[in-house]
Amino acid sequence: MNEETTAESVAKGRTYGAFRCLNCFERVSVPTGAKTHKCPHCSFEWRLSWLSPDFPRIRGPVWEANRQLAEENLSKKQKGVN
Amino acid sequence: MAKVLILDYEKCTGCRLCELVCSVKHEGVSNPARSRVKIVKWESEGRYVPMSCQQCESAPCQAVCPVKALSRDETLNRVLVDYDACIGCRMCIAICPFGAMSFDVLAKRIIKCDLCDGVPLCADFCEVGAIQYVDAGQQSTIKQVTAADKLSEIMQKVAQAISAV
Amino acid sequence: MALNRKIAYIELTTGDIETKPIPVKVRNMFLGGRGLDMYLMYNHIKPGVDPLGSDNVAFVSAGVLGGTLASASARTHIGGKSPLTGFVGSANMGGFFAPELRWAGFDHLVIKGKAENPVYLWIQNNEIEIRDAKHIWGKTVHETQEIIREELGDRDIKILTIGPAGENLVRFANVMTGIKDAAGRSGMGALLGSKNLKAIAVRGTMDIKLERPEEALQYNKKVIEQITSAKVSQTQGKLGTPFIWGATNTQGLVRVNNFQLNQLEDADEVEAEAIDKVAVGMAGCFGCQVHCRSKYVIPEGDYAGVYDEGPEYTSQGAWAAEPGCRSLNNILVCNHLVNIYGLDTLETGSLISWVMELYEKGILTDEDTGGLDLRFGNEEAVIEMIHRIAKREGLGDILAEGPLRAAEKIGKDSIKYLVHVKGMSNLHSDERPTPGLALGIATASRGSDHLRSRPAIDLYHLPKQVLRNIYSQPVPYDGPVTSDYRDYEGKAWQVFWQETCYEAVDCLGICKFHTVFLGASLPSFEEWSKLLYYNTGLELSPLDIWTIAERAYNMERLFNIREGLTREDDWLVDRYFDEPTSVGIPGVRGKTIDRDKLKNMIDEYYEHHGWDEQGVPRLETLQRLGIENEPSHIL
The missing domain is CATH 1.10.569.10 (Aldehyde Ferredoxin Oxidoreductase Protein, subunit A, domain 2)
Structure with a gap:
């Protein structure tokens, strides 16, 4: 009989030493202590903070870099439509 | 080596779970008024200080007890109450420098920390480590490390400031 | 036992106070906290009353697990007809008030009428006294608590109070306890202010006897590990919300x-x-x-x-x-x-x-x-x-x-x-890119609100299987789930599920941060069933708890409908549909909510509830929940 609760099964999916990119939602591994990191999947760049040596989190965007990427991304999309 | 309970107000978040588990463990009820440990609060300053029996080596409660109801248990390094002998005079409450002896008005008897016979639940449940149960010799080591950590942090900042100049 | 806490009816106009036990039958229907308050509201507030008139009634309560070995069972609920919306008024706060109220012997306070002059209540071990509050009228939230503690000579007294805003009948004044714990929404502070009730002070030293103390201790330890091992709890414990x-x-x-x-x-x-x-x-x-x-x-x-x-x-x-x-x-x-x-x-x-x-x-x-x-x-x-x-x-x-x-x-x-x-x-959240969250605020019983039904974990892009696991307990669900918060599919169920989950925690008196709100692996119905049993002896399955929560939410719906709510009130302002978002990551730019799709989601959401297309609970739904004869005036 499976005694596992819903919460226990969900908890199994936890990962450490990585964050989820807030643009493309891929998991991104990052060297401990990095202050910023560029997502290898989508190139968006994030400012990070560390709750512990294996627990990074996104603090905010690298503003200028992501603004530029977003603009490029959107103009490409518009061109694609036209 | 016998262990001691150490109380660290800097870590306490004031949640009072220790009071709750203490009263459940000893009386089977939720009632902080019957807890052996107590968080004293200065709410408007955000200061929370855990208070409990220090199991003093030279215990004033033991000394003042007119019927020798309090005795030292060397194996667990604690002061124990003999309820058969206790007459409920509350002299121990009057003399305790920490307010750690208290009177349970429902059971009409004094209560004090008995270290849960070696597994103190307050420490067990305190996630932030404001209450810890450690080897007696470690207490000062822990204090030293914490103080040294702070000191070295300050030294580093000073060093950085100087090098920046 | 943990269920022997009473209900007190306090009539401020006459000064009469009456107390009654809460029958187990009622516990099995509504548990306590917000759930039982909703029953009481529907039974005690006459339709159409002026929310700031003496006919409105204020409700203060602890959850049924308040002060027990259920983690964070500290929540106090405050209810009444909202001076802000004219619909359900309901707000919830943490701190230390609710457990103290229970140690003082009470779970629910029903406060009626209006005091001639400012008063406060002093509740201590089964005794309730109405005291003069002229000297604290006008004082701030922080000052009031200090003055009352000093006056009554006990620093462990817990106090809920209104500030000057509540006295001045600001329609969104809150009720507070401690330094910042606030029952913030829907103007419950104005409601107390309209009754000339400045504060409620409580001190209790009476046992809450737990049904199975040893098991409660052990199980609580396990749940604590579950909570503290969640990354969201660790983050929140360091940085707050x-x-x-x-x-x-x-x-x-x-x-x-x-x-x-x-x-x-x-x-x-x-x-x-x-x-x-x-x-x-x-x-x-x-x-x-x-x-x-x-x-x-x-x-x-x-x-x-x-x-x-x-x-x-x-x-x-x-x-x-x-x-x-x-x-x-x-x-x-x-x-x-x-x-x-x-x-x-x-x-x-x-x-x-x-x-x-x-x-x-x-x-x-x-x-x-x-x-x-x-x-x-x-x-x-x-x-x-x-x-x-x-x-x-x-x-x-x-x-x-x-x-x-x-x-x-x-x-x-x-x-x-x-x-x-x-x-x-609304909260400062912008729901234009997130239809699920938009549906939540559109339909929430107390008005635009992120704490009534928000499927916040929708923002985490969780794998479908995880979502399926969460959202098909304790009621089976085999409809669509999607990991993308920009989708409309399956979100109606998520909102319905979260709504029922949040109602349940509010009946139990547990904090929402200890359930599936911001963290997917936090406790919910399965854990609550055990917590209820070990602490109170109530034997309720996860499904039973779900049904209780559903019942309570239907009482809120009935209250709102009686006050004139129609389907049109479950809707967003035009800006959501007409003004696209302009900045942020590419995926959230140019977003609006689609009117037709929102309409369909609302239909679907009503259907999940067993409500008709106007959002009125169907008779068979009320019968299934056993509330077809409300108001029943049992309490």
Whole structure:
């Protein structure tokens, strides 16, 4: 009989030493202590903070870099439509 | 080596779970008024200080007890109450420098920390480590490390400031 | 036993007080807290009463697990007909009040009538006394508690109180306990103020006997590990709720300059990590290991050196995003001001940012603002508006009436810029890219509200299987689930599920941060079933608890319908449909809510509930839940 609760099964999916990119939602591994990191999947760049040596989190965007990427991304999309 | 309970107000978040588990463990009820440990609060300053029996080596409660109801248990390094002998005079409450002896008005008897016979639940449940149960010799080591950590942090900042100049 | 706490009926006009036990039959129907309050509200508030008249009734309660070995069972619920919306008024706060109320012998207080002069209640071990409060009328939230403790000579007394805003009948005044714990929404402070009831002080030293203390201890330990091992709890324990900003503002899910932008760019000083720098430690509510309350001292300016707690995520929005301010100090000061005045931070900030937009658009002039330069980003003007609202001065007096009344008074096109549902302002979240969240605020029983049904984990892009696991317990669900928060599919079920989950925690008296709100692996129905059994002896399955929560939510719906709610009230303002988002990550840009799709979601949501297409519970639904004969006047 499976005694596992819903919460226990969900908890199994936890990962450490990585964050989820807030643009493309891929998991991104990052060297401990990095202050910023560029997502290898989508190139968006994030400012990070560390709750512990294996627990990074996104603090905010690298503003200028992501603004530029977003603009490029959107103009490409518009061109694609036209 | 016998262990001691150490109380660290800097870590306490004031949640009072220790009071709750203490009263459940000893009386089977939720009632902080019957807890052996107590968080004293200065709410408007955000200061929370855990208070409990220090199991003093030279215990004033033991000394003042007119019927020798309090005795030292060397194996667990604690002061124990003999309820058969206790007459409920509350002299121990009057003399305790920490307010750690208290009177349970429902059971009409004094209560004090008995270290849960070696597994103190307050420490067990305190996630932030404001209450810890450690080897007696470690207490000062822990204090030293914490103080040294702070000191070295300050030294580093000073060093950085100087090098920046 | 843990269920022997009583209900007290306090008639302030006559001074009569009556107490009654709460039958187990009623516990099995509504448990306690918000659930039982909703039963009581439907039974005791006559249809159509003036929310600020003496006919309205105020309800104060603890959850059925309050003060037990269920983690964070500290929540106090306050109910009544809302002075803000005219519908269900309901607000919930942490702290230490509810457990103390239970140690004093009570679970529910039903407060009727109106005292001739200001009074406060003093409740101690089964005794309730109505005391004169003339000397504390006008005092701040913090002062009031200090004065009462001093007067009654016991520093362990716990107090809930209103501030000057509640006395002045500001329609979104809150009820508070401690330094910052606030039953914030729907104007419960104004309700107490209208009764001349300044505060309730409690002290209890009576046992709450647990049904199975040993098992309760062991099981609580396990649940604590479950909670503290969750990454979200660790994050929240370090940074408090402002951590959420790192996900929402980073993507562009935050409304800025009222509703004109969806991201506060280049505002690093208002991020959680910046707030953490001035925090002097974290505090917890009763029995909670998450300790998400920051303690801080204002570092500079006119309020330098003042101690307060928070700020929460809501205050980042209210005092930075919405009014377009970018300094940390502004958040700290404004948070302090709403705390001492007893104002809902969220409603206050939202209304101020609304009039800022009106000012910039020329709808309000310098004459209307009393010379205040209400352009976005003007922090001094924001602070001044808080004072004016609390004291009901000038434009503040108009805003104190709440969004819809204020819009009517200001006239012109002002209502077009208002962001509200059912006359209650929205959080600073921008739901245009997130249909599930939009459905939640559109349908929430107390008005635009993120704490009634928000499927917040939708923002995490969780794998489908995880979502399926969560959302098909304890009621089977085999409809669609999607990991993308921009989808419309399956979101109606998620909202229904979350709504029932949140109602359940509010009946139990447990904090929402200890369930599937911000963290997917936190306790829910399965764990509660065990907690209930070990602590109270109630044998209820996860499904039973679900049904109780559903029943309670249907009571809220019935209350609202009796007060005139129609399907049209479950709807968003036009800005959600007509003004696309403009900034943030590419995936959230150019987003609006689609009217037809929202309509379909609402249909689906009603269907899940067993409500007809007008949103009225069907007879068979009420029969299934055993509430077809309400009001039944058992209590």
